[in-house]
Amino acid sequence: MPFGLSVDPELLQLALTHRSWAYEHGGAPHNERLEFLGDSILGQAVTVMLYRDSPELSEGELAKRRAALVSTVALAEIARGLGLGASLRLGRGEELTGGRDKDSILADAVEATIGAVFLSLGPEIADRFVLDLIAPLLADPDRFTASLDPKTALQQEAARRGLPHPPYETRGSGPDHDRRYTSRVTLDGASGVGRGTSKKVAELAAARDAVAQLRGRSAG
Template identity: 60%
Template sequence: MVSTFETDGSLLLARLEIDIPTDLLELALTHRSYSYEHGAIPTNERLEFLGDSILGQAVTVMLYTRFPDLEEGDLAKRRASLVSTVALAEIARGIGLGSFVRLGRGEELTGGRDKASILADTMEAIIGASYLGAGPDAATALVLRLVAPLATAPGHFGISMDPKTSLQELAGHQGLSAPVYELTESGPDHQKVFVATVFVRRPKTDAVVVTATGEGPSKKQAEASAARQAFAALSAAPQAGPAASGPASS
């Protein structure tokens, strides 16, 4: 009798256009929250570590050969955008990866199937599994199928590529002070949750023009999430210089 996982796994592999042994695919889809609730079974974190390296190499070689006129700094920025959590999560959502991830009840109840960090980590784990199960050439081909379409259109992600820098540049363009971040953390060591709040203020009066909050499993991701929210709000608002409408707090 064919198990439900084998059936679902076959559907995912068809979307990925690759063949990975069932045990490896199952491991790649096992989040640590599921492991903690099922006797500390192996998680996808080692595969994630492997996949991260394979992803980086494949993208680096692709950019180097596809864009012979780009300087080293531009190549580095383009690579960072393509291997970012945001890019990988976007790819994962495009193939419906969230519905296949094995999550613990807590993550399930808090929207873990659409969390960028979980989706990106699982995507890397699948790349690692493809390397072990199908070989290096197949793994590289998988990365290129998933990532290459973004390489010629990095603006597709806009602010998501470097949210903190983009927010700082936008604030400066509008004559505002540099964004300031405040950070809190909670949860056990194995499942920390960081919450970042960013404030963008007017110079001189110090009135808050925009504030936004974001969370994530690391300080970096929480601050990036907050910066994306603030960027969107600041972009949509009237120009925040002296002529901006709306009351200023004193």
């Protein structure tokens, strides 16, 4: 368990049990109830942290930052950092279609794990656990500029330069059950590249890469 926490082993196993596995094992319990609990705890902890630590921000800006920190993409990033994918219990269908690296499944597992921490160790430690999880996201200077909606951010950069919206070149490779996508987008000399298990994820990553290049060049 990350951060040296002693979570109830049964609860932790439940947090990593996807409904596809439960369905194939006679309707065994799965992680959706824990996910529901963890989602609430995550949202509250992030909201309170932002309110306390960022008194200069408006309500709208606070809402944008919270959305960036609790989005499916952000939570999946956290899950990959923790290596949760390898510990998931998945049904055969999800296993064959790359479920261990699907953003939605990974994000749900993070929320369920937060719920397991809350039930095992109480609200104070659960809040601290959430803040430890999101610390790497807060340290990313581009998190609140491009990651919330990178494609929109890139369109805004194009408009600011008087240029048309840039097209995406996205290609898939690999077998159907383990498809991977690579996307490229170019704007004003910046060429962003992104990869993912879906076209959407790859294009978002490419847009974020391009925006980071453009803004870095402007800052320099």
